[in-house]
Amino acid sequence: MTREGLAKAGRVLAGLVLASLVGGAADKPAPLDAEHWRKVFARPDHTPTPPNNPATTEKVALGAKLFDDTRLSGDGMTACSTCHQADLSFSDGVDRHVGHDGQPLDRRTPPLWNLAWGLSFFWDGRASSLETQAMVPIENVREMAGDLQTSLRELSSDPQMRRAFAAAFPDDPAVSRDNLAKALAAFQRTLVSPETRFDQWVKGDDKALEPDELAGFSLFVGKGGCVACHQGWRFTDEAFHDIGLPSPDKGRGPVLGVSAANHAFKTPSLRERVWSAPYMHDGSLATFEDVVDHYADRIVKRPTLSADLPQRIELSATERGQLVAFLNTLSSNDPPRPASLPAKAMVAGVGAEAVAASTISQKDRRFSPGAVVLKTGEALRILNDDTRVHNVRVDGPGTSFNSDAQNPGDTVTIGFDQPGHYDVICGIHPQMRLSVDVAQVSSSGKK
Ligand code: HEC
Ligand code: HEC
Structure with missing residues (x-):
């Protein structure tokens, strides 16, 4: 989906949530x-x-x-x-x-x-x-x-x-x-x-x-x-x-x-x-x-x-x-x-099995998939298809990344140049955790 499409989806979703809240106030409670x-x-x-x-x-x-x-x-x-x-x-x-x-x-x-x-x-x-x-x-x-x-x-x-x-x-x-x-x-x-x-x-x-x-x-x-x-x-x-x-x-x-x-x-x-x-x-x-x-x-x-x-x-x-x-x-x-x-x-380290993926979703305050493997030099796209503002941060060898405010619809791209294990979190919703393992590529493994 395009960035614009996502922003729109976010707005439609927010609208639906609002409608259901207002509707709920008038009706008998479920x-x-x-x-x-x-x-x-x-x-x-x-x-x-x-x-x-x-x-x-x-x-x-x-x-x-x-x-x-x-x-x-x-x-x-x-x-x-x-x-x-x-x-x-x-x-x-x-x-x-x-x-x-x-x-x-x-x-x-x-x-x-x-x-x-x-x-x-x-x-x-x-x-x-x-x-x-x-x-x-x-x-x-x-x-x-x-x-x-x-x-x-x-x-x-x-x-x-x-x-x-x-x-x-x-x-x-x-x-x-x-x-x-x-x-x-x-x-x-x-x-x-x-x-x-x-x-x-x-x-x-x-x-x-x-x-x-x-x-x-x-x-x-x-x-x-x-x-x-x-x-x-x-x-x-x-x-x-x-x-x-x-x-x-x-x-x-x-x-x-x-x-x-x-x-x-x-x-x-x-x-x-x-x-x-x-x-x-x-x-x-x-x-x-x-x-x-x-x-x-x-x-x-x-x-x-x-x-x-x-x-x-x-x-x-x-x-x-x-x-x-x-x-x-x-x-x-x-x-x-x-x-x-x-x-x-x-x-430590229980959770999703690591998969190869280049784009991560953040719907409902969850990184999905929750664990990925990348090759050294590859980039990860994290897109905010949620209704909330997030703040993507990375801790790990040689990287310290802070996305600033990531609004609904925004995509954040992070490059990983060093092999190792990284934890990606959201500074506003710390229960969101994404584990990133960056594998060493041998020189013959170049594409
Ligand atoms: C958007 C998230 C959110 C929602 C929705 C929310 N709260 Fe809170 N609640 C908080 C936060 C954050 C604080 C602390 C805010 C601060 O101190 O600035 C808080 C504080 C409180 C406290 C005081 C606790 C303490 O020890 O100081 C009570 C009681 C409370 N909320 C009850 C409720 C009730 C009842 C509702 C529903 C009508 C509600 N909250 C809805 C996030 C929320
Ligand atoms: C003079 C009063 C005072 C004393 C003494 C004090 N505290 Fe606190 N404590 C506070 C206040 C005020 C905060 C909140 C500060 C803030 O959030 O910026 C706090 C926060 C905390 C928190 C964080 C709780 C949370 O929900 O995040 C912990 C844990 C804590 N104190 C433990 C201790 C321990 C252990 C000691 C002794 C070594 C101690 N405090 C001594 C006043 C005190």
Whole structure:
């Protein structure tokens, strides 16, 4: 298909989606397809852990201790748990925590549930693993104002700590920056939100939800359009969206160097959020009612608005109440305690079998095919036949590629001059992964 044809197809598709949303608002809602949604929201039976930092009881115990340890901060008064408080879903109950300089931090303290499944960290996704994330608050002058070398020296002068590090890292028992980061990350991966009434419903108990809550769920997956971004059992697509909050914070845009991603923030999980008000990256919305009113009436229109955000959501007062009633079913009745799930090492490189292909589709936020083999010197065409703006990026030997904003209909062409393995991702939708293997060509293999 031509580039123009694709752009047109994108517009027609967008039109159809809009028509179905508007049509849906006027008609009676379609009955809830319970069987389908029970599959979509089913909980996993294990926690993924990276192969280079497997979870052990000793490591998790050390991480839990460090999480509470004020020796990680410059003034000896602040621990991770000062801001990430267990009884508040590992958040702090304020819109923005007051930093060491007496001024509020730039963003709200996010709850820490279910980050073992996270693909990027912080509201703007600037950290790519929990291990790399952990050092940031310690050395941030406004958060913990610590000096890592001083903290490590202090910890290693404590015999109990030395023993805990040795038990956690038998092959390399040092009180080091690496081990500190690994222990904190391993502990945080155990923060799995417990089952709530919604999960009882998912498991097949029709009576677990009240009629109003179930009506709210129908709106959530139906005309409210919430499930476009809050999907899966954690209720997040791990992607970045501008949902039209008035905040001047540019979010993901500056991290990627792509202005089309300005005002976009990582979709938060909705688990155990009753305990972590206020909401949004700036803590600007105090209650679930305010959140629902935002989506229905208060979206700031601007060019960067997410294509996954419904253009118009008409919600009556009753329907708004039902949505809020549903959101409440994703939280425990008492301050939640982490569920215990067995850990399993993630297997790298599973997925599609690599095929020879020169053109890749991006429909529905998926690279297709998902794995390709090329010869050295060959180029790959990636065409945006999706309805969303993408940002194609490549990591691998000798290549660093950034497409900038790739609008629907745009094709991006990337040449691969060096043999090796490359991962192509979308900076706005990090769950999109394309594996590229570039094979060496022998001189006789020239065409
Ligand atoms: C002074 C308050 C404060 C302290 C202390 C603090 N944090 Fe945070 N934490 C924040 C804020 C604010 C953010 C969001 C910053 C952003 O997104 O730009 C955050 C973000 C995070 C995230 C990212 C979560 C996500 O959903 O992406 C993790 C993980 C985290 N902190 C862990 C820690 C650990 C581990 C420590 C201790 C070493 C710690 N924090 C100490 C306030 C704090
Ligand atoms: C286009 C994607 C998208 C859609 C559609 C969407 N959300 Fe969100 N949601 C987000 C993002 C992104 C944030 C965080 C925004 C920020 O802080 O700037 C968010 C934040 C929230 C929060 C606050 C969570 C917290 O801990 O701060 C709630 C609650 C929420 N959404 C509920 C809903 C409901 C209910 C709907 C449907 C009416 C909905 N969302 C539709 C992407 C979306």
